[in-house]
Amino acid sequence: MSVNLTLHPRLPQPAAMLELIKPITWFPPVWAYLCGAVSAGVWPGTGWPMVLLGMVLAGPIVCGMSQAANDWCDRHVDAVNEPNRPIPSGRIPGRWGLWIALAMTVLSLAVGWALGPWGFAATVFGVLAAWAYSAEPVRLKRSGWWGPGLVGLCYEGLPWFTGAAVLAGGLPTFEVVVLAALYAFGAHGIMTLNDFKALEGDRQHGVRSLPVTLGPEVAAKIACTVMAMAQLLVIVMLLVWGKPWHALAIAALLASQIAAMRVLLRDPKAKAPWYNGTGVLLYVSGMLIAAFAVRGLG
Template sequence: MVKGRLNLEKHGKLYGFLEILRPLNCLMMGFATLLGAIITVGFRVNPFLVFLGFVTAFTLTGSSMALNDYFDRFVDLVNEPTRPIPRGTIKPREALGFAFFLAFLGLFSASITSLTVKSLGFLVLVVAFLAYGLSAYYNVKGKKYGFLGNLMVSGCVAVPFLYGAFMVGFFPKPVLLVFAFLAFLSNTGREIIKGIADVEGDKLRNVQTLAIKLNPKKASYVASVFYVLAVCLSFLPPMFGMVSLWYIPFVVVACAGFLFIAFYTVKNPSAKNAKKMKKLSLLWMGFGLTAFLVGSIM
């Protein structure tokens, strides 16, 4: 009986670290980096650079997520009481140590990449350090700025596309800049919706989200503007011949999903509905990434 309980606690701890990591977010950022490399040089990309780029994006994103849980641990007592730290599975210092470990792995991987790539190696390291520095600043202080903090997060989400080009020794192509901007817009909409979901807890940390400064209803309209902008601009690549027609079916699904989120968030700007919409947004982002990849290689 005691042995079974110890095993459960052990697995509970491991599962807690996995939750803090938010592997889906990390995988999407790793995939965005690979996408940037493939769009830039095709499948001729060095497999070792692919591995390093994925590790860099995955671990630095994971580190940022762990930092977020650490600095939001008191807010999460209200907003997300089932998160690993509030429920007692992971101690705050363990989350912080995990964040530092992941940051070391990510920045070390970026350093190896900068020494491996034949050109623009210095930019690889600069971009990695600046992006992680921005995400760390957001968690420590930037989140309190509300909408400006939302833009910081979205900037970090857009960077992996560009990093993918730098890590294979090239500047990003125009189509890659468009993809990065689309990711920036759609993620900003998602961040504003997260603010609607987290109103009660954010008040404790004096986070000036749009949902608090305005109200949830008005914030939902602003979020919708970003989603609609992303939808409208997503058809620029096929219009200018940047992608193949294979891009269209996947991006149509993503656009329909984003419009659905925009409509239902405005219709019901409650915290409960906003939590559902922010999670659903990741699904449509996944379709968007698929559209970027398929439209670029087929």
């Protein structure tokens, strides 16, 4: 199959533009923003437009922008791993991938401004993090530790914090910040599993993901440990805060995840996509339970 990385004057295909910003990746930050809004303990009332605008910003706009930026900066890696993607296949020709990412960066900042000072500050951080992850000379995705950590923070912790801050109109409570940080920490494991699909291209282009540097088996064990540890700490904190039933519900979800992890660890490379569709769903379900648990605390 030929791979097209040259510059062409023609326009990109509309379907390819949608594929570039990967709608399937929007769910985690949208869900986390919603969890943040729930955890704020303030009934939205007339604030629903801000909740919905924040969810659109977190998912289609900022996350979509980060995907476009990543695909542009990764176009040579994708030519090895996934040559059918929009840029290496030529369906997004020339520098259109870069122009789309830059235009969405401007759009992100404009919409973030409409969310007030907390929303705008979080948007600036998210935009900078997206480019720092993908673009030279920083390109934090080259590190199997810093890269997944930054993505986990921006997918789960940052939108959770932002949703709570926007709805509450100020700094979220200590309990909300702790939960956002713990679930962001656990998301490091989710992002490590996501790196399994790019093993060959990462090896060839110097991306030192954990599956590349440590091997799939060890990387999968680390990912599972991180995800489980984060949720165990959430359970402990909920017990300390006097929320035993919420803690029990998350413990049940964690037990189901551990059963799924046993399947994953039998063949990490083959089962990573399966786990991302099963175990991760249980993980994010616990996020909403935890969000309801801390409403009104602090």
